[in-house]
Amino acid sequence: MWVTNFVALCLLATSASGEEKKLSSHASTLADNSANLAFSLYHNMAKEKNLENILISPVVVASSLGLVALGGKSSTASQVKTVLSVDKVKDEHLHSGLSELLTEVSNSTARNVTWKISNRLYGPSSVNFADDFVKNSKKHYNVEHSKINFRDKRSAVNSINEWASKSTDGKLPEITKDVEKTDGAMIVNAMFFKPHWNEKFHHKMVDNRGFLVTRSYTISVPMMHRTGLYKFHEDTENKLFVLEMPLAHKMSSMVFIMPYHVEPLERLEKLLTRKQLNTWMSKMEEKAVAVSLPKVSMEVSHNLQKYLAELGLTEAVDKNKADLSNISGKKDLYLSNVFHASALEWDTEGNPFDASIFGTEKLRNPKLFYADHPFIFLVKDNKTNSILFIGRLIRPKGDKMRDEL
Numbered sequence: 001m002w003v004t005n006f007v008a009l010c011l012l013a014t015s016a017s018g019e020e021k022k023l024s025s026h027a028s029t030l031a032d033n034s035a036n037l038a039f040s041l042y043h044n045m046a047k048e049k050n051l052e053n054i055l056i057s058p059v060v061v062a063s064s065l066g067l068v069a070l071g072g073k074s075s076t077a078s079q080v081k082t083v084l085s086v087d088k089v090k091d092e093h094l095h096s097g098l099s100e101l102l103t104e105v106s107n108s109t110a111r112n113v114t115w116k117i118s119n120r121l122y123g124p125s126s127v128n129f130a131d132d133f134v135k136n137s138k139k140h141y142n143v144e145h146s147k148i149n150f151r152d153k154r155s156a157v158n159s160i161n162e163w164a165s166k167s168t169d170g171k172l173p174e175i176t177k178d179v180e181k182t183d184g185a186m187i188v189n190a191m192f193f194k195p196h197w198n199e200k201f202h203h204k205m206v207d208n209r210g211f212l213v214t215r216s217y218t219i220s221v222p223m224m225h226r227t228g229l230y231k232f233h234e235d236t237e238n239k240l241f242v243l244e245m246p247l248a249h250k251m252s253s254m255v256f257i258m259p260y261h262v263e264p265l266e267r268l269e270k271l272l273t274r275k276q277l278n279t280w281m282s283k284m285e286e287k288a289v290a291v292s293l294p295k296v297s298m299e300v301s302h303n304l305q306k307y308l309a310e311l312g313l314t315e316a317v318d319k320n321k322a323d324l325s326n327i328s329g330k331k332d333l334y335l336s337n338v339f340h341a342s343a344l345e346w347d348t349e350g351n352p353f354d355a356s357i358f359g360t361e362k363l364r365n366p367k368l369f370y371a372d373h374p375f376i377f378l379v380k381d382n383k384t385n386s387i388l389f390i391g392r393l394i395r396p397k398g399d400k401m402r403d404e405l
């Protein structure tokens, strides 16, 4: 009797280890909550006048919040948990969960994706980082620590930009031209992300086209084209298209939300909630789609300090109230800047596609997804349900095209 049980147990053990590793429950909760953060942060930023392109990684923002919790005490720390809706989660689970989530989604071997993330915490030259804080923040959030002397502001700004450029192999040459508040702690995220399509574009199917920033302003951009089977939805009521393009190994996918014609994105942004996204996703159907996308790189840098304050992180950013004394052992710091900078390269690269469907019925009369005007996009993670990036492309890099006659 016990022998059969023993064999059964062994079988159970082998099948369990053969399965994909599941996220812990804390990491799953944080994945889910960071997806909510994606929408609230995006909406706060989209309200800003004069802000064009947006590019943020909600999971990386969540991990920077975790760093604030690690350095904070009392209500300065507990506000972080409120922003992430994890008030009841223990500190150690907050840190281990965020760390697990980020390790999972940025694993380039498992995901065949290029996503290089570097984080640095700058303190004024007077600060002494506590050993425990240095150790734990490296362990959970992969953060480097550095002191910076703002008495020579220009060279301080240069050295931040040099670090960001170096840590992204030159993809992010400048994350800021100036730093206004120079008396506090500063978090800098510098990232380079390159989607690797599950089905690549042919590198020769690229030509120059016009991208309409507005009805009267066109920029010349290289555009890549391919026809394939994709999940697609046409929301005729709201006059927009939703397209999902899987990235390598289908572990995540790029989702595009684009109005039929060029128009300011406010109208779509008002619709954009997590619930609405799920509704759209549930209506997607696999269809032949002729996709055209700008083949450009986006380099976008945001100072998130004020947006995080609007989400409820009011104490850490307030010089008179902040208690970040776990960073230095003294109540001498506040969070003066959160630079969140990413380079995203839209390119043709990806896995080989199945060419046998070309010329067959399956690809006849494709729907058109011609991205020659501003759109919203997200990188949704299929395994953790988190959102790796959310953003909008309004003004790609390129030269203004001459007005047509």
Ligand SMILES: *[C@@H]1O[C@H](CO)[C@@H](O)[C@H](O)[C@H]1NC(C)=O
Pocket: 070, 071, 072, 073, 132, 133, 136, 326
């Ligand atoms: C922060 O400081 C408090 C009080 O000194 C301590 O109990 C706590 O463990 C510290 N937190 C971290 C993450 O080091």
Ligand SMILES: *[C@@H]1O[C@H](CO)[C@@H](O)[C@H](O)[C@H]1NC(C)=O
Pocket: 103, 104, 107, 108, 109, 110
């Ligand atoms: C990344 O994924 C590979 C393959 O699935 C795995 O062997 C490796 O342990 C992972 N790395 C980390 C840091 O989790």
Ligand SMILES: *[C@@H]1O[C@H](CO)[C@@H](O)[C@H](O)[C@H]1NC(C)=O
Pocket: 108, 109, 111, 112, 113, 114, 196
């Ligand atoms: C993705 O896979 C391709 C083909 O196997 C390989 O050439 C490429 O280096 C991989 N990229 C990353 C970032 O892992």
Ligand SMILES: *[C@@H]1O[C@H](CO)[C@@H](O)[C@H](O)[C@H]1NC(C)=O
Pocket: 244, 246, 247, 250, 251, 252, 253, 382
């Ligand atoms: C998500 O993963 C499942 C299981 O691997 C796969 O069948 C599905 O196509 C994936 N979805 C996307 C959008 O990549």
